Amino acid sequence: MAVSRNLQGWLLAAPLTAVLAGFLVLPILTIFIVSFWQATEFSIIPAFSLENYQFLLTSPVTYQVFFKTFVYAALVWGLTLAIGFTVAYYLAFHIRSEATRMVLFLLCTIPFLTSNIIRMISWIPFLGRNGLANQALMSLGIVDAPVEWLLYSDFSVVLAFVHLNTLFMITPIFNTMMRIDRSLVEAARDNGASGWQILTHVIIPLSKPGIMIGTIFVLALVMGDFITVRFMSGSQSANVGRLISNDIALLQYPSASATSIVLLAVVLLIIGALMRFVNIRKEL
């Protein structure tokens, strides 16, 4: 019986296992191996050398770039959490009709299914030198000359990250909030709790699993990104992802691999620590 149960599970899970083995585990192992190789300008040479790691870990650029990656992650996490929680709370507790709630939730979801690159490009007419923001600031007399740091700056990088990733906070938090027993809120109110007290003593503690899942998503996406930083900073800022993609562009695969392994270790450590606080399967 136990054998047939295992067998059925294995057969049904076989395609998933095969894809992940071939296109996730094997590639990561390959990156790990190649990270010890050496490279010339034209080719990569199998070897066992710690040179790539030595160079990486002694270069001040590495630390600057990792620091920048953490700064982006922290800023985007704080902003998406604040916005995502507020939106989820509004949808879950202030919208009374189920149909309205679904429509408004879909409204938040749809942009996620459109192109990220197009969504980044669409900030140009807003933030550019002659963009809407500068036109408005100048016509209101707040500034005399166009503000230069709106586009192609850290500001626009963070703005785009928030624009692209807030949904990953909204969805899990909203999902958790919808599962909160409404009688708990009633009980708190009957006992004289103010709206603020209900929020901080009942809703926020019970929303923690959703907040955790959202945090995992946002941190993973921001820390692993390279394209948002490249495009929105106008190639003027670098995070770890860009360090990797620059090496790839120069065909320095061993060096790119070593950086990848370090980034992977950092991301998995952080996500692994967060996973201890939440049982993802139960919360879905």
Add this chain to the structure above:
Amino acid sequence: MEPRPRSFYALTAFFVLFVIFLYGPTITIAILSFQGPQGGLTFPMNGVSTYWFHNLFEQQAVGDIWGSFRRSFALGLMVMVATVVISVMAGLAFRKRFRGSAALFYLTIASLVIPSILVSLGVGLIFDRFGLKVHWATSGFGAQLTWTLPFGLLVMFAVFNRFNPSYEEAARDQGASAWQTFAHVVLPIIFPSVVGVALFGFSLSYDEFARTLLTAGSYNTLPLEIFGMTTNVTKPVIYALGTLTTAFSLLIIGAFLLAVWITARRRARRMASLAKAG
């Protein structure tokens, strides 16, 4: 009904601002894509025309837009079908504990959080080592699945967490085979979510950039083509392209939502007629 608290109005204002933040930029480029032939990348509008849309379809004006669109569409369909089949199977597998299920679950989550560029790099390296040519339909296809499958599986978990097994037991008690139980009982119940997984599969593939960057080979997918354009195009033609691809995405989303709505309505009507007959 009790009166709305004051916070309701503040939160409504916040929500409206958020929606403007989400959609404002996209609407702006949709408007600017109708710039006149002399118009630039920002306001003011220099006349109104469909010049840039025509420009998009002229030969050699930009890269191989149509070819890349066809490839992205085909790849999207392939990824969609694979994602639906594999996620539903895995979702069924995970309903019961089997040896290795916990490890497979963590591996799936890892697939979601591992930076896309690592998948791209790793798959590219493997193909290179084995002397295979990277191609969007092989290496690109596999690399994209590592992104769509975790989403599919998470949706399946959400579905089966809420699934009432007594329907299946009833079917089995009446002598239905395992396949009949799945096809006539389980599948109809989970159908709306399966449509959701299909929509995710197609859209995430159609818009994927990082995972196809080093795995698509010499024939670009549409996002790669668009990104190539961003580095040298300084005319509203890129807005026209953005407007068209976004419109196409919205069309697809609309079609899927319509499918779910129609099945839900048909089912409600059948239930009503059954209730009347009973």
